[in-house]
Amino acid sequence: MPLPLPSLSALLLGALALACGADPAQPAPEDDTTAASTSLASGADSPSGGVTSLLDSGGTTLGPLGTSSDGGMGTVDPPSFDLGVPDMPYVPPPPLPEFDCAAIPDAFVSYQLMNGPRAYHGLAISSEGMAIGSDGPSLIESTYDGMWGVFIPGMGPGQQMDWLVDGDLVFSAGDGSITRVGLDATTSVIQAGVGAYGVVVGPDEQIYVTGGGGGSISRIDPESGGLNPVVPGNGANLHSLGFSPDGRRLYVGTIGNGTMYYVDFDDSMTPTSGLQVFTQVGGGSGWHDAVAVDLCGYLYVPDYYSRNLYRVSPSGESMVLWDPPNQAHYAHGLAWGTGEHGWKEDALYLAQPYNGNTVAELVVGVPPRDWPAIAVNAPEPL
Incomplete structure (x- = not known):
């Protein structure tokens, strides 16, 4: 009896974990976002291999991480945040001399x-x-x-x-x-x-x-x-x-x-x-x-x-x-x-x-x- 395909979210999380250095011998649990976050933040050495393709839930073959054979996925830049500048106190110019x-x-x-x-x-x-x-x-x-x-x-x-x-x-x-x-x-x-x-x-x-x-x-x-x-x-x-x-x-x-x-x-x-x-x-x-x-x-x-x-x-x-x-x-x-x-x-x-x-x-x-x-x-x- 064939095993059911894992969900897309699990595959993606696993790929991200591998790309970010998670141990390939320890796959991220399915639908366990807490574990995935821990793995992404662990700082473990990256594997020498890489994920070459993934299947989505509909059977579409996806290209390497960050790309898509049908153009459905693209590189996503990390969000940029305006850290702002701390308010500086206003210093008026010195008064003119008399x-x-x-x-x-x-x-x-x-x-x-x-x-x-x-x-x-x-x-x-x-x-x-x-x-x-x-x-x-x-x-x-x-x-x-x-x-x-x-x-x-x-x-x-x-x-x-x-x-x-x-x-x-x-x-x-x-x-x-x-x-x-x-x-x-x-x-x-x-x-x-x-x-x-x-x-x-x-x-x-x-x-x-x-x-x-x-x-x-x-x-x-x-x-x-x-x-x-x-x-x-x-x-x-x-x-x-x-x-x-x-x-x-x-x-x-x-x-x-x-x-x-x-x-x-x-x-x-x-x-x-x-x-x-x-x-x-x-x-x-x-x-x-x-x-x-x-x-x-x-x-x-x-x-x-x-x-x-x-x-x-x-x-x-x-x-x-x-x-x-x-x-x-x-x-x-x-x-x-x-x-x-x-x-x-x-x-x-x-x-x-x-x-x-x-x-x-x-x-x-x-x-x-x-x-x-x-x-x-x-x-x-x-």
Whole structure:
């Protein structure tokens, strides 16, 4: 009398036991899942042979374990489990330090002529510690300690410059174009024929220019090169530009009458007013070649006719901060230090074109408008 075929479950459990190292001499009991589990977990040596085929309860021949001659079985990957990541406690960033605007010194702290850096009307200091400016025919790069070399030859003296948010430099080049300058010494024209003097990057990452002969303030998209007048002129010869600490007020220096203006913007950088009179700096013949703004909202404005560097409060009161020893040391352009690689964060670096395109360091005791700190006791703006 033929013996009945064992059940499929028993055959499968037996095959699994053999594959996982169970002793072939001790077959797993039929329908005894506890015994099968024990055998699978026992860690016994695997047999040298293997199960070549199995029969299911209907007589179908199955292939080697994990396959099927009729495609009915396939390899089954072990389930994957998301072990998760233990919750980490939130650690807030440290609070910004405070800077007491009431402690700003009434006079400059120190002055020194530097070796190495060169600048004509514009100067910029990179996060890598290189000062970039023109010696006349070329752009020169220099460390704080005076190691210098030609950065890009043939760029001409140019005018002012500022940093784009992507780390490139925007420069009003000697040919009148607004030019992008990469730190890898590559250049590309953003907008040709602008002829701008004042160049500053706004909080909207757009380039603001003036002094191109149109008497207005224009905005240039650094990606598309599109140029659009954003503030109409009022007949004054607009010349230099600088934003307030919150980026919502643009200060404008002029040529010829000593009047400074401002324009206010809303959160979308749409002007909420035309040019408004701010104050007089340098007398009736004032020639405002730069506008730098500190964390407390004070402006620093060099005047060509008097050769003085003025500090102007946000409410419009001005004082002579630095009276150069001679006309050659006039500061035609201003750049803030970075606080790294030797460049002091509370110093202005002065472009001196009438002194061989040299650069001087003037420590003023307060950091730039975008310094990561909270200004306390700041004076109220006009």
